Amino acid sequence: MSTNLKQLAKLLGLSTTTVSRALAGYPDVSEVTRRRVRAEAKAHGYQPNPVARRLQKGRTEAIGIILPPGQNYFSDTFFTELLGGISETMAIKEHDLVLTVASDMENESQAMRRMVEGKRVDGVILVQSRLDDPRIRYLQEQQFPFVVYGRTESETPYAFIDVNGTRAFREATDFLIELGHRRIALINGPSVFYFPKCCAAGYRQALQAAQIEWDDSLVCSTQGTSPDNGGYLHTLELMRLPDPPTGLLCFTEAAPGVFRALSQLNLQAGQDVSVIGYDDLELARYSAPPLTTLRPPVREIGRRLIEILISLIGGGLPENFQEIREAHLTFRQSTGVGPRQRSFNLPASPSSSKPDSTMSP
Amino acid sequence: MSTNLKQLAKLLGLSTTTVSRALAGYPDVSEVTRRRVRAEAKAHGYQPNPVARRLQKGRTEAIGIILPPGQNYFSDTFFTELLGGISETMAIKEHDLVLTVASDMENESQAMRRMVEGKRVDGVILVQSRLDDPRIRYLQEQQFPFVVYGRTESETPYAFIDVNGTRAFREATDFLIELGHRRIALINGPSVFYFPKCCAAGYRQALQAAQIEWDDSLVCSTQGTSPDNGGYLHTLELMRLPDPPTGLLCFTEAAPGVFRALSQLNLQAGQDVSVIGYDDLELARYSAPPLTTLRPPVREIGRRLIEILISLIGGGLPENFQEIREAHLTFRQSTGVGPRQRSFNLPASPSSSKPDSTMSP
DNA sequence: CTTGGACCCCAAAACGTTTTGGACACCCGC
DNA sequence: GCGGGTGTCCAAAACGTTTTGGGGTCCAAG
Numbered sequence: 001m002s003t004n005l006k007q008l009a010k011l012l013g014l015s016t017t018t019v020s021r022a023l024a025g026y027p028d029v030s031e032v033t034r035r036r037v038r039a040e041a042k043a044h045g046y047q048p049n050p051v052a053r054r055l056q057k058g059r060t061e062a063i064g065i066i067l068p069p070g071q072n073y074f075s076d077t078f079f080t081e082l083l084g085g086i087s088e089t090m091a092i093k094e095h096d097l098v099l100t101v102a103s104d105m106e107n108e109s110q111a112m113r114r115m116v117e118g119k120r121v122d123g124v125i126l127v128q129s130r131l132d133d134p135r136i137r138y139l140q141e142q143q144f145p146f147v148v149y150g151r152t153e154s155e156t157p158y159a160f161i162d163v164n165g166t167r168a169f170r171e172a173t174d175f176l177i178e179l180g181h182r183r184i185a186l187i188n189g190p191s192v193f194y195f196p197k198c199c200a201a202g203y204r205q206a207l208q209a210a211q212i213e214w215d216d217s218l219v220c221s222t223q224g225t226s227p228d229n230g231g232y233l234h235t236l237e238l239m240r241l242p243d244p245p246t247g248l249l250c251f252t253e254a255a256p257g258v259f260r261a262l263s264q265l266n267l268q269a270g271q272d273v274s275v276i277g278y279d280d281l282e283l284a285r286y287s288a289p290p291l292t293t294l295r296p297p298v299r300e301i302g303r304r305l306i307e308i309l310i311s312l313i314g315g316g317l318p319e320n321f322q323e324i325r326e327a328h329l330t331f332r333q334s335t336g337v338g339p340r341q342r343s344f345n346l347p348a349s350p351s352s353s354k355p356d357s358t359m360s361p
Numbered sequence: 362m363s364t365n366l367k368q369l370a371k372l373l374g375l376s377t378t379t380v381s382r383a384l385a386g387y388p389d390v391s392e393v394t395r396r397r398v399r400a401e402a403k404a405h406g407y408q409p410n411p412v413a414r415r416l417q418k419g420r421t422e423a424i425g426i427i428l429p430p431g432q433n434y435f436s437d438t439f440f441t442e443l444l445g446g447i448s449e450t451m452a453i454k455e456h457d458l459v460l461t462v463a464s465d466m467e468n469e470s471q472a473m474r475r476m477v478e479g480k481r482v483d484g485v486i487l488v489q490s491r492l493d494d495p496r497i498r499y500l501q502e503q504q505f506p507f508v509v510y511g512r513t514e515s516e517t518p519y520a521f522i523d524v525n526g527t528r529a530f531r532e533a534t535d536f537l538i539e540l541g542h543r544r545i546a547l548i549n550g551p552s553v554f555y556f557p558k559c560c561a562a563g564y565r566q567a568l569q570a571a572q573i574e575w576d577d578s579l580v581c582s583t584q585g586t587s588p589d590n591g592g593y594l595h596t597l598e599l600m601r602l603p604d605p606p607t608g609l610l611c612f613t614e615a616a617p618g619v620f621r622a623l624s625q626l627n628l629q630a631g632q633d634v635s636v637i638g639y640d641d642l643e644l645a646r647y648s649a650p651p652l653t654t655l656r657p658p659v660r661e662i663g664r665r666l667i668e669i670l671i672s673l674i675g676g677g678l679p680e681n682f683q684e685i686r687e688a689h690l691t692f693r694q695s696t697g698v699g700p701r702q703r704s705f706n707l708p709a710s711p712s713s714s715k716p717d718s719t720m721s722p
Numbered sequence: 723c724t725t726g727g728a729c730c731c732c733a734a735a736a737c738g739t740t741t742t743g744g745a746c747a748c749c750c751g752c
Numbered sequence: 753g754c755g756g757g758t759g760t761c762c763a764a765a766a767c768g769t770t771t772t773g774g775g776g777t778c779c780a781a782g
Contacts, residue, residue, distance in 0.1 A: 002478070002480075004738070004739095005738060005739065005740095006738075006739095014761080014762090015761070015762045015763075016738090016739080016740090016762090017740085017741085017761075017762055017763080017764095018760080018761055018762070020739070020740060020741090021740085021741095021761095024740085027759095028759075028760065028761080029759095029760070029761075030759075030760060030761090033760080033761090045478065047478065047479050047480070048738080048739065048740095049416075049480055049737090049738050049739065050479060050480065050481055050739095051412060051415045051416045051421060051480070051737085051738080051739090052416055052737070052738035052739040052740090052767090053738080053739050053740070054412045054739090054767090055410075055412045055413055055416050055737090055738080055739070055740095055766095055767045055768070055769085056738080056739045056740045056741080056766075056767050057739085057740070057767085058767065060412060062457075062459070067441065067444070079440070080428065080462055083428075083460070083462040084462040084464055086462075087460070087461040087462050087463075087472075088464065090461075091461070091471075091472065091475065096423075096459045096481055097459060097460055097461065098423070098457045098458060098459050098460070099444070099448070099458055099459070099460040100448040100451075100452070100458065101441055101444040101445045101447075101448050102448075103445055103449065110452075111448075111452065114452065117363070117406065117408065118408050118411060119363075119408070119410055119411065119412070120411055120457055226647055228644070228647055229647040232647075232649070256617065257647075259621075260620075260624075260648075260649055263621075263624045263625070264624070264649070283589070286587055286589055286590040286593075286618075287621075288593070288621055288625070365768070365769095366768060366769065366770095367768075367769095375731080375732085376731070376732045376733075377732090377733095377768090377769080377770090378731075378732055378733080378734095378770085378771085379730085379731055379732070381769070381770060381771090382731095382770085382771095385770085388729095389729075389730065389731080390730070390731075391729075391730060391731090394730080394731090409768080409769065409770095410767090410768050410769065411769095412767085412768080412769090413737090413767070413768035413769040413770090414768080414769050414770070415737090415769090416736095416737045416738070416739085416767090416768080416769075416770095417736075417737050417768080417769045417770045417771080418737085418769085418770070419737065
């Protein structure tokens with residue numbers, strides 16, 4: 001159907017070599033023929049056949065991503081934001097994203113081998129890194145380019161981007177403390193992941209700095225159930241403690257369950273209890289009350305993942321691509337003054353004029 | 362690195378032709394050499410280079426999917442379920458899924474052209490069909506194989522799978538009527554899509570059959586806001602009517618907002634109001650109370666989409682692949698007897714022994 | 723002894739690019 | 753007039769498969 005390089009060359013009375021090099025912008029073709037070739041190519045809507053170029057170049061110009069089982073850790077918009085950033089950059093770099101959703105772990109490693117050993121992609125993106133991650137070991141053995149969203153425990157260096165969870169949760173905890181809260185609970189994510197460890201560390205740092213003593217009964221994890229349900233159950237439990245928390249830090253996706261539990265207990269978020277969530281982009285804005293939340297720059301991380309991966313494919317060294325990004329605290333109405341300062345009648349948030357205000361931690 | 366067809370042939374003392382045909386299972390290679398070839402291939406972990414085979418076969422062995430802007434209509438699990446079914450089948454068929462997330466409509470058609478005219482895939486899957494869909498017109502003009510999840514208004518036939526929304530919402534409405542409800546509201550989806558029309562039709566049919574007269578004030582749409590927020594706002598509105606509904610049918614993703622509104626009004630779902638949702642797979646199970654919901658066979662639809670598309674690529678005619686699937690009503694605790702029959706003390710659901718019971722509409 | 727048909731195998735072409743390794747013409751300086 | 757550089761162009765090889773179109777060999781039937 002559509003034009004060939006050979007056809008185009010014949011039409012122009014040139015060799016395929018010259019046409020190819022003209023389009024690629026090599027300097028060994030004269031300005032005038034280059035223009036002539038470009039014009040003709042555009043007129044016929046010529047695009048080089050990607051499959052042929054891939055064969056010749058020895059690169060698939062594609063990168064793979066496998067969405068792991070246990071998908072409910074992804075909030076809808078987080079997921080689309082990340083993939084949005086990824087595919088945006090892939091289009092610019094003229095690459096394709098090939099995606100698989102794994103139904104279980106068996107399936108996941110199978111899909112990985114298919115991509116890697118089947119030579120279907122030049123590199124892969126890993127998400128949801130586990131503390132001890134067999135995928136990373138596998139890819140390192142295979143010497144296959146990969147980049148991870150998140151950190152893990154590995155002796156040999158590898159490329160990653162991660163959010164500074166320690167700092168984020170430290171800032172969030174600090175913020176609650178400034179508002180006058182002393183009893184602050186943490187509903188954390190499952191401990192098979194690295195990120196919750198950071199969150200806990202940040203939380204601990206803030207408490208120490210404020211000389212608030214650690215209370216085991218205020219820290220829990222959504223492990224074993226869905227984040228939503230975990231948030232629900234743990235909130236009920238926490239609020240029935242003899243000395244219940246007045247501040248609540250929630251991991252990804254837990255906030256809706258927390259809100260449900262609070263309203264069931266006839267408690268008002270932002271009034272009786274201050275709640276800070278993580279990452280529930282769309283949800284957070286429309287919840288009642290709108291959720292104060294930590295927002296990682298997901299879309300930008302998606303973009304950067306591709307840039308890094310393409311550098312690695314080009315021969316870059318993993319140790320040069322280990323990056324940390326900051327999450328930003330977005331103030332909304334689910335946080336308010338704590339019991340100690342309530343009598344002083346402080347404003348609920350640093351800048352209460354705008355409905356959404358952001359602070360860089 | 363890994364073995365070649367040529368290398369393998371040399372190792373075996375055979376021609377590449379014979380090795381290739383032996384592996385492909387052609388009958389013109391003897392049983393004994395076929396076995397010998399297969400054994401050697403397995404020993405060396407040989408896999409034919411997909412790029413080379415694609416070039417030769419003239420097929421990319423890949424199919425494309427573009428996730429449209431306005432992604433919040435996808436609930437998390439719906440999305441992963443569909444892609445799960447898709448990628449499962451793609452693995453079997455030895456094809457690759459190349460995916461793009463479009464940020465806006467401009468971007469969407471651009472991504473489409475890239476895939477189609479750039480010859481990066483053999484066919485595409487369309488989701489979220491609009492009533493008047495430019496993507497479908499484009500693909501028909503280009504004579505490019507495609508299959509749609511959902512219907513649209515088009516003169517020329519095309520391949521699709523859709524859920525029988527009419528029947529589903531008719532059954533759901535019938536169920537509420539049987540429980541004794543007469544005032545039943547419908548919080549429908551945006552009217553730019555085809556599916557909400559079906560839902561409304563089914564709802565109307567059930568009312569007519571029960572001789573309940575149509576009330577405009579009981580029907581609304583989440584158009585213009587998020588489904589969640591739409592559900593929230595409309596429920597508040599509906600419940601403040603002089604004669605408020607006792608039954609509530611919700612479109613995709615609206616149920617959480619509905620629950621929020623109800624709890625704010627101190628109304629109990631399943632007690633004061635009966636709520637039936639559509640499609641909130643994971644959410645529905647863990648909501649309080651668990652949501653009675655219509656569930657389309659999403660995963661199976663994903664599988665079937667690929668089968669259809671591959672048939673089309675092989676030369677099948679679109680008019681032979683127009684399929685309708687039924688959604689199933691799953692009974693949970695958000696539905697109960699209506700005001701008319703409450704005095705008779707009926708059971709809340711047909712079979713109340715099991716927590717989840719399913720009925721085929 | 724020849725013909726015809728199984729049966730098994732292979733060399734060469736093809737898919738559509740990019741890259742390699744010149745070839746040719748022209749001009750400049752010596 | 754000759755060596756060397758520069759500016760344009762191209763034929764052929766290469767990427768790794770699959771397909772095409774036979775080419776042998778062997779055996780049975782004529």
